[in-house]
Amino acid sequence: MVILWGSCSSKQEDVQTSVLKIEHGNLLYEVNDQLQTSFSVSLPDTKPVMSGFQASEKIEINHKIIEVFNFKGVEEESLTGVLSGKKWSIKGSYTDNDISIDKELILIAYDAYPDLITTKVIYTNAKEDEVYVEKWINNEYNIHSQGDTPLFWAFQGSSTQKRSDWIKPLEPGFYQKNFMGMNDTDYGGGIPVTSVWRTDINVAVGHLALVPKIVSLPTEILSKGTDVKVAVAKDFKERTVFKGRENIETLETFLSVTKGDYFANLERYSNLMQAKGIKMVPPEDAAFESIWCAWGYERKFTLDEIIKTLPKVKDLGIKWAVLDDGFQIAEGDWDAHPEKFPKGNIEIKNLVDKIHDQGLKAKIWWTPLAADPHSDALQKNPEMRIRQRDDAPQFITWWDAYYLSPSNPKTIEHTKEIIELFMGEWGFDGLKMDGQHMNAVGADYGLEDPDKAPEAVPAFFDMIYEEARKIKPHAVVEHCPCGACMSYFNMASTNQVVSSDPLSSWQIRHKGKTYKALIPKTAYYGDHVELSDNKSDFASSFGVGAVLGTKFTWPKDNQYASESFLLTPEKEKIWKKWFSLYDDKMLSKEPYLGSLYDIGYDKPETHVIKKEDVLYFSFYAKKWNNSIELRGLDANTEYIVKDYFNEIDLGKVTSKDTTATINAVFEDFLLLEVTPVKK
Structure with a gap:
């Protein structure tokens, strides 16, 4: 200097x-x-x-x-x-x-x-x-x-x-x-x-x-x-x-x-x-395991539909089953809805037992910091809600709910009770925290300094993580801010981030690269594959080192669901291949080499993961018929190149300095395994 x-x-x-x-x-x-x-x-x-x-x-x-x-x-x-x-x-x-x-x-x-x-x-x-x-x-x-x-x-x-x-x-x-x-x-x-x-x-x-x-x-x-x-x-x-x-x-x-x-x-x-001073939580092995979510049945799911799907989830090699939105009385009132669960909370506990009986782990959906206006939670403790300058509530659109104040003692007490219900009483192994509202809050004029409310959000999620891990030491705490660019400050209190309702496969990939830069050891979940291009682009998650997930229905759809996610026999073969390949490679745990390629200017779009001395390249383009460059190789070393998804050997290359070039023809994606020849 x-x-x-x-x-x-x-x-x-x-x-x-x-x-x-x-x-x-x-x-x-x-x-x-x-x-x-x-x-x-x-x-x-x-x-x-x-x-x-x-x-x-x-x-x-x-x-x-x-x-x-x-x-x-x-x-x-x-x-x-x-x-x-x-x-x-x-x-x-x-x-x-x-x-x-x-x-x-x-x-x-x-x-x-x-x-x-x-x-x-x-x-x-x-x-x-x-x-x-x-x-x-x-x-x-x-x-x-x-x-x-x-x-x-x-x-x-x-x-x-x-x-x-x-x-x-x-x-x-x-x-x-x-x-x-x-x-x-x-x-x-x-x-x-x-x-x-x-x-x-x-x-x-x-x-x-x-x-x-x-x-x-x-x-x-x-x-x-x-x-x-x-x-x-x-x-x-x-x-x-x-x-x-x-x-x-x-x-x-x-x-x-x-x-x-x-x-x-x-x-x-x-x-x-x-x-x-930002302290990131350590990675959790269970957070890297594949996921099935019951959201394919949407809010009007039946308990019978979920239970009957579990054997197929296990057969595909998937490790997690998620109970999604629709089980609760209201946002804020998280007990079992009596119309769906006539016997009450014991039926959700029994569902968790059935998930465990299949050898699966169980996760539950939840919207912390949200409560419906008519909920008992807000009726009994109206001071929990954020108060804007004119005393109006801050509104959460998707659930027609009100924001809760993250620093209010009643909010914190209420939240701890919910975590105990989910993980202590019902026995869930993880939390799927969901909602764009989790990313930030507005000023709270119920506080002496209204602008302190936004600063209190990270501490609120720190508390959730600590409470969940007290009850379940290996709990997976997923943070899914529904399409928002996740607050960096909330990343410190989650062991699983997610592409969060992606609008395209491009979003799955570039969000993955972003998380790998900021929190490289934390599990990144690519979200339901049904949200990707053509509702089947596992390759985009796989190639950036994301956890695979799906929300398929089987053996039939819920009649009230907005669209079909039925696992047909043809789709089942594809789904099974991807989940098997995921378990075999487990690239989601390995180092992502994000500086080798420019995601904007380099064509085709390329991502690289290194597992021991083997490099895994993923290339993306609508159509490609040209040369591609393999970067990050050891200097002047011979490598075996394999299209490992299609199980095709592509021969050998010798790096010039740290790169090599091959010709490639593909549509949508190409996944290569590049292994140094042992001397």
Whole structure:
């Protein structure tokens, strides 16, 4: 790490442009005498990223954006401990007739995280008079396009009811706010990182707070030209009083650069967050076992339908059976519905016993943080619900339910009682927690500080995980936020994440790559195969190392179900082959090599898993008749190549350096097993 700094000369012709230069890995970061910044990258074959200095950190006061501050000085400090490194404090000031603001720009380069620099700004109202603050912005950069097609690809981690792709190409006219608060009544939160890339460089920005924060990460293709603009921004809900002599601090945000797609930057972000204090739970072996869910029968299932399907589930080699939505009296009242279970809760306990008798594990569906307005739970404890500014409830659309407040003691007590019912009394081995509403909550005006409610969500799910594992030490706690980009902060309290109602096989694959970057040891479930392309694309789950699952019905459908998921004899042969292959390979437990291929620009789309010294490649395209490159091989080594799904030997290749090329013809997918020849 090379550091240079200086102060400005009083003579205009002698003014130094840079007052601080930081060389951290391949990242050169500079600050000028107006406290504006610039960065460049020395990674191989990288073209210029930006032009000159830009006002990357600024504040809006009294409807005026202040982005030029006169440099006053810089101080350096060494950091020790787990996160050792260097810290710089660069000070400056802005003054006009009405406003006087001091700015302290704090930059940190952590030793263990080259190519990443963090930013925090402290603004001080230097006058006695009050002013109003509307917004602060950190890490705002205009990144040049190099004429790629598309101009850029981007990972954006926000959630809305559109359930959009997390990864998408960016073209002129593109804009996405990426607000981390509530974008709809029951959609919000996500992963507070934006990662944009060209064919030669990836640039990511985000924040490093250890709980959810209400900020935006806007991404925009600028109208004049083809550059992309990214940033981290805090918009205050109302004009906020900034009192004289007081401070406003931004979050610690970051800039990170890599080669390739978003995988390495997300991996680096998660590793840094864990070093800062996020504790991920350990993996659970049972979470990697295949799943059958009774949701194929939908809410009007009968107990007889589930029981009669269990032998077929076992025959296919599937290990889990899930009781889904429809067993309960209401959301919030989780006892057995008397019309479906006339003998009451004992019938659900008996169902669990029958699942266990088949040698299967049992999981139960549940919507924590949700209760119906008419439920006994809310009638007896109305204080459990979130209260918006006008005292109205926060609404959950799918179940016509109300949000419960995650930090309310009554909510926590109620939730613990439900877990005891499910796992203690009934004997379930796992929880399928379901609903887009789990990802985030809005402000709760029943609290002294309403904005603390969103920050309390991760602790609520920590509590659920701990309670479940007290009762069942090997409990699987699945977190399925129904199409939302899962909150990174909730990932710390689950041992099974899921593609969560995917709208396409593409979503199954790129969500899988995302989770493998952030929580590589946690089981990733591809969800019911019936949600994939053609309702049968096991290959997309299999190739990215996802747990296989299905919601087939057998020997017939429920007459009230919205569509058929009947397991016909023809489908049964296919289903049995995939579940047998899954158990044979168990790729879901093995390391996923996410940096070998660019999921946006490389064609065909490729994913790689390494099991001991064998590489498993999965290629995806509607039709392909061309060469494909095998990357990640040992240098100058001979390999045997096999299409292991179709059981076809494709001969031998010898790597040139660490790659080899073969010709391939396929439709939809190709799964290859590449094994080094033993000498």
